Amino acid sequence: MLIVAVGVNHRTAPVEIREKLSFPAHSLPKQLQRLHSYGGIEGCAIISTCNRTEIYVTPRELDDGLNAVWDFLSNYSDLDSSEIKNCTFCHTLYDSVRHLFRVSAGLDSMILGETQILGQVRQGYEIALQAGTTNRVLNTLFQQAITVGKRVRHETGIDKNAVSVSYAAVELAKQKFGDLNGRSVLVVGAGKMSELTAKHLVSNGVSGVIVSNRSYDRAEMLAEKFQGRACRFEELFRYMKKADIVISSTAASHYVIRYPDMCELINANPGKKLMFIDIAVPRDVDPQVNKLPGVTLYDIDDLQNVVDNNLAERRQAAVQAEKIIEEELDEFLQWLSVQLVVPTIVSLKEMGEEIKKRELERALNRLGNVSDREYKIISSMANSIMKQLLHFPIVRLKEYAVTNEGHLYTKVLQNLFNLEVDERDSQRYRIKNKGKENVQEILTSRVNDEMHAQKQVHSGGCQQ
Known part of the structure; x- marks a missing residue:
């Protein structure tokens, strides 16, 4: 059975295209059932976030499945099919499985290793499951993808280090104050x-928020969002005595927090610890402030250095994550390969069962009346002979199923035993050897490609 993934993301299309191909969560059940009703689509699921829409289908035939997805997306978005094809990617079997595993692990996101996408993969799968549009292959695929995402984060710690300026500030605050x-x-x-x-x-635990701004109304509006309080700009240093952390980001062309004022404050409050996070350019806080006892000052360059160091650590973790994905991919493809020979195995067992019943009935008719004990002995012997004869052919077929020649052995077995098997159920598409002699080099290169745009992303919003 084929697995096909068709999708659009921040790399393949501009936002004006992505928004037309986006599916609100409430609309997914109906749209999934529409797609599932197309001829030849046995199962489907959709992942839709602010930066990606991905459709996973298990079609009977590759061309029919692709055409169904193109037509479905065109009808949904009112975009021409050719336009959709130009801005979407298409993966089949090996690549589609691997892509979903990488998405779930956060390796395909704008911010490498982010965690939100794992929950979105789970949500997309659960909606499809409840809508009744999945099948055994998609169920196993998505369940393993979710497992892969958890395993990557647990074993590599790829999501542990801050990779945005705002998160870096939190990390530095924890280093200074702990809890x-x-x-x-x-x-x-x-x-x-x-x-x-x-x-x-x-x-992350900060409980009190005070906001000071030259426009007091704006200060009140922001303070309200955090259930905090506003203070007038001229009262700034009076309220600073109550703060542990000061975040400054004004549009002033000069220092707003000056060294003489801070000397006075620290001298009046001996032993006080104060951390400044100066995000403004030009800077708001006089660099001399950092020399005062108990005072720590970080400017935008300090925060960016933290981000750069953490990105480097995530790159290393991503190389390890790619190895985990390779392991999980091999495991899934072995499972899938065995599923592709199941119809042949079922047919072989049915043939054996029919022969056993026919010959057992013929033997019992010739023997005449037999006791219950004799009947059980004869039936057990017939059943044992049938199982032993079929045992090794079935075991060997399962072993060969995971090789590139598996489809040939399946066909030979069907011919030898004259089995009637629906060819559509026993399709076997070769999975080419991807060449693993230079895995480390390949994986490192792939991770570096993923990081191309990382430094430009510094917000904590949707990044999938």
Whole structure:
């Protein structure tokens, strides 16, 4: 049975195309059933996020399956099929399985190793399962993909290090204070980056949020989002005494937090620990502040260095993750190969069972009346002979199924025993050897390609 993946993502199409091919979660059951109703589609599932839409189908025939997906997407989006083909990718069997495993592991995301996509893969599968559009192959594929995603994160730690400026600030705060529970943050300026950094700090335990901005109304609006409080800009240093972390990101052309003012504050509060996260360019905080006892200052370059170091660690983890995916891919393809010979095995067993019943009935008719004990002995002997004769052919066929010649052995067995097997159920498509003598070099190269646009992504929003 074939597995086909057709999709569009941030690499293949601009946002104006992706949004037309996006499926809201509430619409998926109906759309899945529409796709499933196409002739030749035995199973289907859809993963749809803000940056990708991927359709997985198990068609009877490759061309029929692809044409069904193109037609389905065209009708859904009102885009011409040729336009859709130009901006989508298409993977079959080996590549489609491997692609889903990499997606689930976070290796195909804008931010390498991010975690949100694993939940989105699970959600897409569960919706398809509830809609009744999956089959045995898709069920096994998605269940293993979810397992792969968990295994990669557990064994490599690829998602442990911050790779955005806002998350890097959280990481540095944890290094300084340890547990952030009960800590307070003062946000100077009401820009998006300050808001995002404050959001991540709050989600990591920071409990008090104070916002100061030249526009007091804007300060109040931002403070309300965190159930915090606003302070007027002229009261900045009075409220700074209550803060553990200060995030500053204003549009000022000069230092907003000056060294003399900070000297006065620290002298008046001996032993106080204060961490500054200066995201502004030009900088808001005088670099001399970093010399004061108990004060730590990080500017945008410091944060970017953390991001760069963590990205390097994720690249190393990704190489290990690719190896895990190769292992899991081999395991799945072995399972799938065995499924492809199941119709032949079933037919062989049915033939053996028919011969056994026919010959047993003929023998018992010739013997006449036999006791229950004699009947059980004769029946057991016939059943044992049948099973022993078929045991090794079945075992060998399963072993050969995972080789490139598996389809040939299947055909030979069908001819030798004159089995009637639906050819569509016993199709075997060769899986070419991908060549693993240079795996380390290949994997490292692939990971470097994935990281091409990483440094440009510094937000904590949807990154799939």
